[in-house]
Amino acid sequence: MQESSGLGRWVAGKRSKWVTLVIWIMAAGLLSALLPSVNSKEINNSPNLDSGKPSIRAEAVTSREFPSGVDIPALIVWHKGNGLSETDLEHVRKITERLAQSPLPRQTSVPPLHELPAPVLQGQLSEDGSTLVFPVLFDKSAEVDELKEALVEFRTIVADIVGSDPFAAKRDGQEELSARVTGPVGIQVDATGLFKNADVSLLIATVVLVLVLLLLIYRSPILALMPLVGVGFAYGVISPVLGWMAGEGWIIVDGQAISIMTVLLFGAGTDYCLFLISRFRQLLRVESHKGKALFKAITGSSGAIAMSGLTVVLSLLALLVAEYGAYHRFAAPFSIAILIMGIASLTLVPALLAIFGRASFYPFVPRTPEMMRERAARKGKPMPAAPKEPGNWTGRMVVSKPWWILGICIVLLGGLASLSTQVKFTYDILSSFPKEMESREGFATIGEQFTPGELAPVKVIVDTQGQTVDLGQTLSDLPYLDVVSEPQNGKENPQIVAYDVQFDLNPYSMEAMGHIPDLRTVAERALTEAGVNNVSERVWIGGQTAQQYDTKVTGERDTKLVIPIVIGLITLLLLAYLRSVVATAYLVLTVILSFFSALGLGWIIVHYGMGAEAIQGAIPLYSFVFLVALGEDYNIFMISSIWQKRKHMPLKQAIREGVGETGSVITSAGLILAGTFAVLATLPIQVLVQFGTITAIGVLLDTFVVRPFLVPAITLLLGRWAFWPGKYVPVSEAKAESSSIK
Incomplete structure (x- = not known):
């Protein structure tokens, strides 16, 4: 056979498939042997706030003037x-x-x-x-x-x-x-112990879940193991690469990042593998030569896989602009992991498919009608019936009732999205712990027997400039403070005075955090009344509550900056890939709508179903980055099929066949991805439970509502305008019939 040119020839040819496999085995083996694993380089106490934040400046003053309080x-x-x-x-x-x-x-x-x-x-x-x-x-x-x-x-x-x-x-x-x-x-x-204990259980649960789902969906042991082998080899490269980078000080990794990275790697990596595998299986039913079928599958799916991976990589890299340390530390490890996984999906998995060929799908081996006929003749048996293709009822429904589909989807997703306005947030790390966790039980006892503010006092520091400032009595008169200490004079500058104050409420609560600006205002007013100048530079508020307030402010700043950047990057990628302003616009808007719908439905489940009073403040940004990036994967894969088919058939037929052709693989991929995120909900860490629940819901909405119904309906209703300003050449039914490609 004359091998075709392109990626397939280099990674899955007669000899190159073995070269590709050997390269991955050597890379994973040598890197794992020579470089440290990423887990060995965890640093779980890295600061999340930079030195310019008010609470960190207060900490510096405390360290200098009140060293015993540091x-x-x-x-x-x-x-x-x-x-x-x-x-x-x-x-x-x-x-x-x-x-x-x-x-x-x-x-x-x-x-x-x-x-x-x-x-x-x-x-x-x-x-x-x-x-x-x-x-x-x-x-x-x-x-x-x-x-x-x-x-x-x-x-x-x-x-x-x-x-x-x-x-x-x-x-x-x-x-x-x-x-x-x-x-x-x-x-x-x-907190550190929870994440460390979560690593092993999360990895085992994720692998078992993916394996079981693949066996149930494809009923082939070899095929079920193939994506896991691909992810395993990719992780064998990713772990030492990230460990080496962390050892050099280029990146910082912590337990939480590694836990979520494991889920993302198995979920997204399996999706990319399935995009190629499903196309290969379709072509094996019409192409007798497995090599030709594989090369065509690589050619037909590699663009969508590369585009999907690039979307996730760039979206995660957008977190580099964040000021909050936890966000910033996510960017490089996650994007590098997805990049390497994408390379494995386009090289190692094709090589494995080339090696196993049709046997990859044993015992349900796909064959052409001619091969089935010859096989039956050799065995002296009648020709078996051709395997029945699953019904494409979604495609038929979309093209027959697009307005109904559009209306129902908008009402459903819009209604769920409206619930997102009810979400309440918290920055209380204790609320993420199981109720029986030791530190949470100790805090509960303090709150019952003393004042919860004793758990985390706040330090109010002022530079009096030698003036008499009656701040102690003013603080004592505040209704939300329970205890105000005697003033302490600075070690190096006696004109700097500090008061340790305790709230009469949970110092980690949003209510307590809301009083931090009030304390600053009270202190500045007292200095102003005493005749001190430049009071804004002479007041420092420190302590855990002040740090949480700065965390909230920094997180809100990052959210307002990162989300537009992610949307902008994805928009540019889609424009370059589809060359359609209109299609890019509605693909981005539908995924954003899906995110807010997931947030609204997730809040109902987390709040009313799980009894949580609020969700962690960091979850919306994390969920947005993952859902928008991963949600576009499915849109890209499906819309690519429609874009290819409409070149040789009417748009309505292209949509019907495109939805049907990609339906099963996207459904199975979505179930696997949602399942891997749902694994997080089994852990005893509320922040991961909430993140996993909301993200899994978003993936399911993309899989079962946005991809099969909403996006195709919009595409059909827009017609030629869906391709604007690109060229749209209508294809007649007669021409489609003569050039139809199955």
Whole structure:
């Protein structure tokens, strides 16, 4: 056979298929052996806010002027329902004495409770005498693993002194002493542990789900394994490449990014493989030579696959303009992973198909009618009936009732999108934790027995310029503050004064965050009344609540910037690919509508079905980037088929056949992609549950509403205008019949 030119000849020819396979095996093997894996280079405490943010500037002032307040606390919460006994308090004294004499790794200080007289220590208890809270302070620069190691050692010390494990005791016990670690250290260690534990379970669940769905859809073990092999080899290259880049300091990766990257890789990677495999299977029914069929399949699908991958890569790279660290850190690893997966889909998977040929689809091997006839003759059996193609009822419905289809889709998606206006957001990381998580239980005890503001005090710092500023009394009069400390003078500049204040509400709540600008206004007003100039430069608000407020402001800024960039990039790509302004416009608009519909329906499920009061503030931007980029994949694949067919058949027929030809593969690909995102909803991390739920809903809406109904209906109703300003040459029924290509 004379091999055709192009990509197929280079990656799936008679000899090149083996060369391609060997290159991928060597690349994955050598890179994995020589370079570190991406998991070994995780950094889970990278700052999300840059040094110019108000709360970070306040932290710098605190570090310089109030160095004792820079350390991060682990709040140790002791509780017994019927009251802490003298024996319990003696245990606490011995623990603090041990920590003072032999500090934990990276520990900086501990309150000397062992030196306090009994009446003074009793005064530290909650009103009913059931709870005591004291901090163990650690170096701010300590890594999460170091803090975790320190807490493990602390639990050993406690068990040795108490004679039992109060960390294993029930929090609401009446007779049994319980202990919990919360505060910034406890929250940080718990958050990191959740994502680390999620990696393995997420990977296993994703692989099993994809394998089961492929077996159910295609009923071929070889075919089911082929996309997984492709993704596996791609990951064998991706992991060491990202690990090397992280080791060189070019990128930063964390546990959350790796978890979501795994889902994206298997979901999107399997989709790209299926685009090629489905086309190959169609051609094997009309082309007797497997090589020719494969080359035609590569030629017919490679453009859509490359375009789809490029759409996702550029959309993810748009996150590089974000200021928020978590967004920015997503960009490079994700885009590199998809780029390598796209290359694998266009090289390794074709090579595997060339090697296995028709056997890839065993036991349901696609054959031409002639091959079936010859096979039956050899066995002396009657000619079997040709396999029945699945009915193209969606294509027929769209071309017969486009106005009805358009109206129903607009009402359905528009109604769901209107629900997105009801979404409430939160930046409270504790709400992402399971209720039985230790740091969350400790926080709940503090909120019940003391004031929740004790968990994360806010530091109000002012430069008095030597003037008398009565800020302490002003702060004490604020109704939302529960505790205001005595003023502290700066170490290097005594004219700088700081107050530690505690809210009378959850310091991680949106309500508390909303008071940060109020505190700044109050402080600036006090300085102005005292005659201080340039007051806006002489007020600093620090602490966890202030950082969350800056996170909210930064996230909103990034959302307003990234979303238009993503839309612009996708628009330019579609214009270059389709060369139609009109088609580009409605393809982009339909995916945006799908996103808001997913957000609205996702909110109903998360809020009313799962009982969440709000969703994490970062989710809309993450979901938008993934849904718009991945949603366009299906539109591109389907519209490519319609664009090709309309060159030799009437538009109505091209739409009917294009929808039917791509329907099964897009449906199966959408189910797999939605399923992989839905795996996130099985994890004990609410931010991933919410992200996975909303993204999976968006994929399903794209798969079952936007792609099969809305986009084809709009294309048909617009007619020749769908191709404007490109040329549209009508094809007559007679001409179509004479040049029809199956």
